[in-house]
Amino acid sequence: MSINVLLPAMIVLGPFIAGLAIMATPEHKATLRRILNITGALITLSLIGLLLTSVDSGIDFETRLPLLPNIDLVLRADSLSLLFVSLSGFLWFFTTIYAIGYFKGTANRSRFFAFFSLCVGATIGLALAGNLVTFLIFYELLTLTTYPLIAHKGNAASIKAAKTYLVYTMIGGALLLAGIVWLKVLAGPLDFTTAGLLVDIPNLDRTHLQIIFVLLIAGLGVKAALFPLHGWLPVSMAAPAPVSSLLHAVAVVKAGAFGIVRVVYDIYGVEFTRDLGLTIFLAALAAFTVVYGSIRALSQDDLKKRLAYSTVSQVSYIALGTAIAGPIATIGGLVHLVHQGLMKITLFFCAGNIAETLGVHKVSQMNGLGKRMPLTMGAFTIAALGMIGIPPIAGFVSKWYLGVGALEAQAPWVLGVLAISSILNAAYFLPIINAVWFKEQDSPWPKEQPRLKLETHWMLLLPPLVTAFCALLAGLLASVSVSPLSWSTLIATQEYRSVLPDLSSMALTYRTSSFWVLVLPISLLAMMAIKNCRALVIRLIPLAPLPGLLAAVLMADGDITKQAFLTLTALLWFVGALYAQAYLANDEKRNRFYLFFLLTMIGNIGVVLSEEISSFIGFFALMSFSAYPLILHSESDEARSAASTYIKWVVFGEVILFAALVGNTYYSNFARDEVPVIWVTAFLLIGFGVKAGLATLHVWLPKAHPVAPVPASALLSAVMVKVGLLGWIRFLPLGDESILVLAQPMMLLGCSAAFLGAIYGVFQNNPKTVLAYSTISQLGIISASIGFALAFPNSWEALLPAIVFFAMHHGFAKSTLFLCVGLKKELEQKTRLTPFLWLLALIPALSLIGLPLTSGAFAKEALKSATSSWPLFSTFLVLSAVGTSLLMGRFIQLMQQPFTQPQSTQKRSAQLLSMQKTSDSVPRWGLILPTALCALLCVGYVYFTPAFEFKIHQSVFSTMSWAALWPGLIGLMILIASFKVRAAIVAPAAGDILIIYQKIGLLCQKIGQHLGHSIARKSTGLSSYFYQTLERSQSLLNNSSKHWVIETPGTVMVVVLVLLFYTFVS
Amino acid sequence: MFNQIDLEYNGPVNDPKASWLITLCSVLGFLIVLTLVLLNYDAHNAGLRPYVEGSLSSSGVTNPVTAVLLNFRAYDTLLEIAVLLIVVIAVLPLRNSKTSLVRCIEVTNHDLVLTSLQRWLAPAVLMFAGYLLWAGATQPGGAFQAGALLAGACVLMFQTGVYRVNYTSIMARSLMACGLAMFIAVGLALIWFEGSLLKYPQDYAGVLILLIESGATLSIAICLASLYSSLIDIPGTGHAATFESGS
Amino acid sequence: MSSELLYSLTGLGLFAIGLLGIVVAGHVMRKILALNIMGIGIFMLLIAIAKQDGSFVDPVPHAMVLTGIVIAAAGTALALNLMVRLHRMSDPKQGKPK
């Protein structure tokens, strides 16, 4: 007996022995039990570690015990089993710690922990099973050992849950057994073989194999909670939290999913399964479950129930990845096994924590929970965001690979499923996160435990933190060689020995150029965690973007786009941070603001620096989501509504972008002989268009920008929207070919945004809204230019610098204007300083109009010259200046008027304003100086920005042209002329066509709810169908069994006798 | 059939008429088939007769039935005695009284007929039982017949109520067990001496068989007597009550 | 018709009667009796089998009958005992179990 025979057996036996020892431990000996628990888990963990290292060094592990003739009990360590074993062992350890904390001082602990150990032993055995029969044995053992855990509480709900669980799993087990027996008769000992067992066996009846496959999947699908078989999972949330974690993350559902993987890959073999036409069946089932689970989760108020439905949805990703039957999708599915485990266990830990500590069970009770339990909710947030698939958390990796894999396997519809699921995920997780962090506690906690030093017992706190951290790491370091992803890749390599493409091109490395730029902001962020340092950090924040500037200066590789954007970003963040110092000096929520300010900054700079897709999309997401609290900052009704609009569009944009980038990656790396399809470009346009305020996708802009604090709106409007542009420049196939189908709508949208935005903006009463519409209008010009580039690829070379230059110009000008809004008080006061201050407002305004001698004129000139091949475009540019001048005029006019607070604005901000008014009448230099700096930049950037080609040809005075002047004058005239008319018109609501979207959204919601309800009704019907049938048959049999009572056994006996005679003699 | 344990005399037939008919037809059919078997198929020519005849001389007895019972198929007989013992154990009271095997008690109202019958008949029956036992070796007869006769004598004696037998006394139990015990002892001893279970040495076969039969006779007699007494209520004695009181 | 056959048929008839009786009889006593009748039927059959031809009878069926009788007696005794005990438990006047 050498080590390679003993080790797998020892790993399986470890938890079993621990379980038995615990079972024998008297109830009152808590310490002994704890020691047994922890040592058991630790020993198993270290044995698994040993196994891992040994397998890595090429030793074969196999324990084989004869079970029946021709059937052995086989425990074997291959890469797939190791993946699952390590996950179980690792999560078991933390769940044990958690459970010890959770069950402190309750009854029947020996029983609980004993079965807990046995359960994990069964899981590990299942993972190491080397053939289908061994798998079945441990699979059923798992069912049995889970039962006492679910029933542990012993109340009516948990008994019912346990019963339901059994009904499902027993039937599933029976089906599985039937399938396995049948298969065994056909194919002999069912050892798992990579690349499939059945391939090598000749003369198998295809129909039989198909039926067997359905039997097997039905059996496994019960545990994997595939659609019609998932009913037990939501019910069993009545179990204690550690059990739920175990059920959802470590053992049970994973066992089902793992079994499906085994059956498809190691028994049937992927190609063979596809041959039999079974993958599509499985994929459709899994896809439906994904969507279905999400829809059901939406309407659950019970937190654990919501999480349970989320599990239903998420676990099917694994099955989906398996069923898509392509190597990349396989990786996605397998890695989700681990990732979902990490994230879901975190969520359940957190749910358990709040239930245990505060008695909070419902989503509706969670308002303001973040203040009471910040660490727990932090972990929750990370995990929830990961579930949605927000990079760089683990969930994204899975979805990414699934998406690319789906395309690779010619199943683009899966992408749609992923998108819908992600949106739904966001729809049920984001409200929770919002409630937790950004709402005030509205009622006392149902059952508050006495406050400890930490927010709850450390044993309850540590596990979720660790697992959340792991989920984060697993996503961030996905490309590291020991990550779950690399592991899954290894497994997939074995399963698809011949057809695995080179995956390095889609690795998620999160690479950025000059990462050192981000070191300072990140370290500041880290320092914010320490209470005492916060004041210092806030002082230091303006320094954070400066390394970016340095990097831009040092950048020598000639990538002007990046250099320009980096310059713009760094400078404006610097200005914004400086401005914020003064603007938010007295704000209560300063800390939160700066936290997200920093995060957004990191995201923004990171996006600019990013070198490949993963880092781009990661930082992009970071920036987009971190901006949410900035918009929400005042927490007025308007702010809430704006922020919620914003986040919806962000999610929409992210999802579209995800699909687009998946497509982009696939077509640029794997589809050598296919032409990129048009939808990828379209999705890119839409995805980034949301950020870049593309007309019809712009509606969040005029709502969000005005409500944010001034520095935040400045940055939003000036920098962050430009990231959309950056995305376009990076990923669109600009300059390569013409995509007229998209170019025309793009130009049309750009033009209409430029004009209609201006006209709509003129009627606004809030200067910030006016500025926002101006942004839309200006971005319309950019969009139109991009459209132009799509139409005329040849012009791209000339157009790119012009667009970048235009973007910079707009960034500086618009931020100055926004900052000026904050100076409104000073502008109204008639001091010596006032004219200079007005100058600060006028310079960028004029620049935007593009009056001669301004940088705006430069920018427009550059655009004009780049688009000279189509004169109509130049005309459009000139005409757009009329709109801009209208807007600027309106802005100046509004700045002159005494600012009337809209009634709906919350009183608090008004008080804040009045407080400021009374407290100091001296000019706030803290605000003025950054504004001035910004204005200076607005004028001067022309001179220090990178050497754009056109700068060489043109001088400032070359912009002196009538074409640049007359639109402004016309605009001014119109403004003056229409003064009366406009005054009579009530300002229309900011966000113009948002109403339409809202209507559509409401409609969708209604349909969704209706659908959800009807599904819910149907499926509760389905899950209770069994019970009903049972009851009905029970009563039927009850009635009939009265007649069945054999009152005349003697007669019966002679009848049997006659029967025997008949069968024998005749 | 046995669904209800009906204790009512002359109670109604508890199976309904239909099943009565079914049963009747079935049983008749069954009977016909059995008869057909008997009529159409010849019996095996001689059965085991030739074998018995061939080995009779070495069996120690001359009566072939006794030879079969106590030699060739003695194992069956041994188990048969065990069957009897089972029933006795099952019906014996649970309380072991310490009184002796037989006691005389004063009975006030003598039943003259019974008493005289007992006086006259009992010794004769005893005598006849002894003869039957002895004769079993050569003619029909043997342990069971003798035992049954003996039991009859006992019943006769105890019916009067003068003699009270304590079947649970150690003596009675020893007597009941002695048949089986002796059988087993002889059987096992023969393994030791002859190398096979119940393999009588030819010279001692008759003696050993007689020994076994004597033990068996005693056991059978007292067993049957105890079975009888477990069933009846002896008037005025309260016998049955004491019998059942242990349970 | 030989006497053996007569015996055999009678035996079979008794067996059938016993069988019929055990199925349809009411009182348990009757059932016990029916069982005994069945047994006796078999014994008769065995005895008839023993004398298939000529003078010398086959002793083995005889031995079987003797053993069978003891066993049947024992079984009957136990059954009667149980019946009596049940009877004593029930109401003596009604004769039905309580």
Next chain:
Amino acid sequence: MTSLSSSLLLPIIVFLPLIAALVGFILSRNTFQGQLNVGFAFVQFLIVVLMTILFLDEQSYQSAVYQIGSWGAPLGIDLVVDGFSILMIGLTGLLTLILTIYGAAYYADDPKSLRFWPLWWLLIAGLNALFVSGDAFNIYVCLEIIGLSAAALVALQSTRASLEAALRYLLVGLLGSLFYLMAIAILYRSHGTLDLAQIAASSGNGLPDQVAMILITIGLLLKIALFPLHFWLPQAHANAPTPVSAILSALVVKASLYVLIKFWFEVLSGSTTFGASQVLGVLGGIAIVYGSWKAFRATQLKVLIAYSTVAQLGYIFLLFPLSEHAANTSSFSGSSFSGSSFSGSASQAAIYFIVAHACAKAAMFLSAGNLILSQGSGDIAQLKGIATREPLNVLIFTIAGVSLIGLPPSAGFIAKWLLLTTSIESGQWWWVLVVLSGGLLAAMYLFKILSLAFDNTLDDGAVQRQPKALSSKLLTSSALVLALITLALGFNAEFILNISNPPVGVSGI
């Protein structure tokens, strides 16, 4: 007597329990009664183990014969063991040991022990004698010993219910034996011998043999309690004292089954027909469903277990149709003889089922007995929340139940696996449905108990009984040992299958 062989031990295992019975009968109750009986059981167990080892060692799976009185068949009676019977003997030895220990604890201070022990040992003697018997009439005597002692043991409680159950059981047993005896008479008439091997050698498919087979079948079906002749079983098994219930379910019904299998597959294999085997299979299938259903509906714990026995016996009867086909398929593999044979996977399944069910059911009865002792009531409704008070016994009950359902890892799983494999191999897939639904139904009644056991909610109306602690740890530990054996059998089936495979009949085929 050259060397010790397994056949030499055959008379010992019959006589040892007889001696134990006599000792128990003659000696009054004393303080060493329990130890004495356990000692006997232990010695018997050792002998059985020795015998099994010898058998496996020297006989190379051939049947061993012991001629009583050196007469030899057909004149004398032969004791014969083959693989199947050695397995049954081994099972008896093992269960006797454990159940005797349990019984010693159960009857530690009970006057009923005076009646219990002799009857107990006589029953064991009957079982052992039956399993080694090679003579048709001897089997009849053994069946009567078993039937009478079992009925007497059921009556031990002397309650009205138990007396009724015992009387019914006794009468059914007698009736069954009479059918059997009738068959023996017919067989003797046509074959002129009582030795099974010789009957087998001369048997064909004539009408007399068929009639005999029918009579044997109906008689033994009555004793085995196959649906619809199970009417006596639930009451008998439920009203008996716990150790008796255990042995009744575990061994006594199996003894009749053993005889039936022996006749069906070895002695009169030529006269069986496909139709008859299908009838038995169908009845078995109905028994599975019906028994499970009745078990689910039971309100008394022991009745539940008893009905579960009815259901489980149904599984074993699937052997008949399944091996019918196995025989057909084996005809082309060389050994061609008409009718069915007790070999191949169907018989393996049945044998394993017998062993698995014996251990599991005994464990279940013992743990149920403990629960009833502790709770003071056999009502299922009274078991609410018992998992907290008697966790170990609930666990044992569960393990046994798991085996009955056929979930791994347990002996029951292996048995069911074999059964399913055989069903599919022989193309009779409908039995798969029966077996699987039987498992589900079994799960229903088992988990009904478990749900109650885990239920901690308090009823207002329920009378709170004062739970009693069990008097002896032996009660629980002997049940535990059985449960562990059940589990252990689920991990290596080859041992059991090796003993019985290939079973060589007395006919020496």
